[in-house]
Amino acid sequence: MISILRINRYISGAAAAFNWIAAAAIFLMMMVTTVDVVARFFRISVPGAYETIGFLGALAIAFSLPYTAAQKGHIAVDFLVRRFSRPLRIVINIFNSAFALVLFALIAFQSYQYAETLKAAGTVSLTLEMPVYPFVYGVAAGCILLCPVLLMDLVLQFRGVESE
Numbered sequence: 001m002i003s004i005l006r007i008n009r010y011i012s013g014a015a016a017a018f019n020w021i022a023a024a025a026i027f028l029m030m031m032v033t034t035v036d037v038v039a040r041f042f043r044i045s046v047p048g049a050y051e052t053i054g055f056l057g058a059l060a061i062a063f064s065l066p067y068t069a070a071q072k073g074h075i076a077v078d079f080l081v082r083r084f085s086r087p088l089r090i091v092i093n094i095f096n097s098a099f100a101l102v103l104f105a106l107i108a109f110q111s112y113q114y115a116e117t118l119k120a121a122g123t124v125s126l127t128l129e130m131p132v133y134p135f136v137y138g139v140a141a142g143c144i145l146l147c148p149v150l151l152m153d154l155v156l157q158f159r160g161v162e163s164e
Helices: 004-041 049-070 086-121 133-158
Strands: none
Touching (some): 004 133, 049 133, 086 133
């Protein structure tokens, strides 16, 4: 039987790979913005810069979510929860993980369905006439990968391991 820690390692590795894609998207956003700003000095505009940055921003956010959750890098307001007993903290963390798991599973499902609708309709962006659905699939993929991260956190909570 595969151990929980081994599964967690595989999930964390996939989350790290997605995080590198998110970093690349942020780098591309920076490059497009820089080129657009410099080009404006010469009274030239980069066509589709705004929509490109929007698409890349969606990917950057969605692809960084699993890694951030795996590393416990999210913002947590726990000044009150820290004062509770350990069992109560674990119960609160279980509730939070379960709620987040259900929420992001729904977001992933709805994003996938929306991408299918956009693909079927042939929806493209206004300026570049680029298909929109691959980016919505990307958001769904980021949320799908976030679900096993949250599930692993939930399993560890049930085993009595507090998240940091």
